[in-house]
Amino acid sequence: MSDAALGRAGGQALGALGLAEPDGQVYAALVANPQSTAEELAETCGLTFQQSVRALDRLAQQGMATRAPVDRHRYLPVPPDVAIGTLIGHRESELRYARAEMHRLMDAFREASRYTDPAHSVEVLTGGEAIAQRLEHITETSRYQVRGFDRPPYIQDPVAAMPLQRRRLREGVKFRTIYDREAVAWPGRLEKNILAGVADGEEARVRSALPMKMIISDDRMAIIPISVGDSVLDAAYVIHPSALLQALDTLFEAEWERAVRLQAEVGAADGESGPDSDHRKLLGLLAAGLTDESIARSLGWSARTTQRRLQSLMRSLGATTRFQAGMAARERGWL
Incomplete structure (x- = not known):
């Protein structure tokens, strides 16, 4: 592929990240031909000299190109993993914001619709990414508490750190989780995940068995993975305000009363020393x-x-x- 064709292809790809034409084309050509002048890049890309100069100025402002240290008329590209990685990060941030706004508007839509259309009380999510995004949305937008049933099997590593939960705990959101005994017995889970969460402020209890996996946000939404036997399908029910959500609320509180508390620390009781x-x-x-x-x-x-x-x-x-x-x-x- 010629440098000109490479530049055009690169320009089109970077255009998807919000980089205006012909800046992406000039950057791609500069990557292939470091130490180029504006005039040389103009010739390579089929641009006028002024178009090339303006594109290089914008690339420099965005941290994607710099002038050569000796010959200031020549330019060097910032490594693509840095330059393009920054563009991707900005776009991902914009997409996360747009997705959160979409979920917020859908919540408002369902709240307004549920009295006239019962079908809006339950929706089905398909795909692991969609489920993970909705779980993140629940954690991010809950106003006062998040409650959950935690049991295997798992799609993601259950021992992983939980920075979002930790931040929401600091912001005053209460987390109450009931763990199935098999969840507690998962290698490394108790020490590295559950008790670490308790130390951060999570209220954790354990039951010998739980009827399902579930997470409830305030009194407005619940997510239940769809499962068959011991396998979790790549789908989940999302329950919105309804009699069904009220029943799930009652189920959680009943199981909570029967569950045994897990503690990170236990103090002395009635003058006695506590357990080691x-x-x-x-x-x-x-x-x-x-x-x-x-x-x-x-x-x-x-x-x-x-x-x-x-x-x-x-x-x-x-x-x-x-x-x-x-x-x-x-x-x-x-x-």
């Missing part, structure tokens, strides 16, 4: 009905270490069975 770090980790998992194998997997302990620390906890509580241990822990305010 190992015992604190064990208490919630035992109360949620996790097996020894699941406890070992969630905490990264060996089977022998798990047995030793379970026996130590039982001795400290004066219990001979897990049930007695749970009752004694509740009496002491450890659960």
Whole structure:
């Protein structure tokens, strides 16, 4: 491909990122011919000299080209990963804003329509990207609380950091999550994700089993992944204000009352010293009905270490069975 053809192709591609013609064409030609003058670039791109000079001035203002250090009449391109990466970042930011505005307008549309058209109470999302975007939208736009049921299987890494949740917690949004015991037993999840979230301010509880995965934003929206057996399909229901959303609200609160609290730190109760770090980790998992194998997997302990620390906890509580241990822990305010 000739330099002129390469420049035209590059100009068209960069035009999609908002770079005006002929700036993209000149930049692409400069990448292929560094140390070029405005006159040489004009000839390569089929432009007038003045068009080339103006394009280079705009590229310099946008941080995509610089003058050569020795011969100031010649130009050097800023590396494409930096120059084009900046353009992509700006466009992605604009698209995120536009997408958030679209969701806001759709919420307003459904709120205005739901009394006249019940079909707007439920929608179906398809595709992992669409679901991820709506989950991000829920977290970003919730006014006072986000509630959720968390259970496998997962499409994304469940141990990943949660910077958006952390920021919303700092902004005063309450997060309440009930974790299925299999979610807690997921390798690395308890230490790296769940207890880290609790330390940031999330309220977390655990149940031996949950009926579904779910997230609820305030009292205005819920998302339920569509699943068949143990597999999650690439689709989800979005429930808007309706009797169904009220039922999901009631279901969450009922499960919350039955769930066992997970704590990052536990203080002393009634003048007694609280459980040590190992015992604190064990208490919630035992109360949620996790097996020894699941406890070992969630905490990264060996089977022998798990047995030793379970026996130590039982001795400290004066219990001979897990049930007695749970009752004694509740009496002491450890659960």
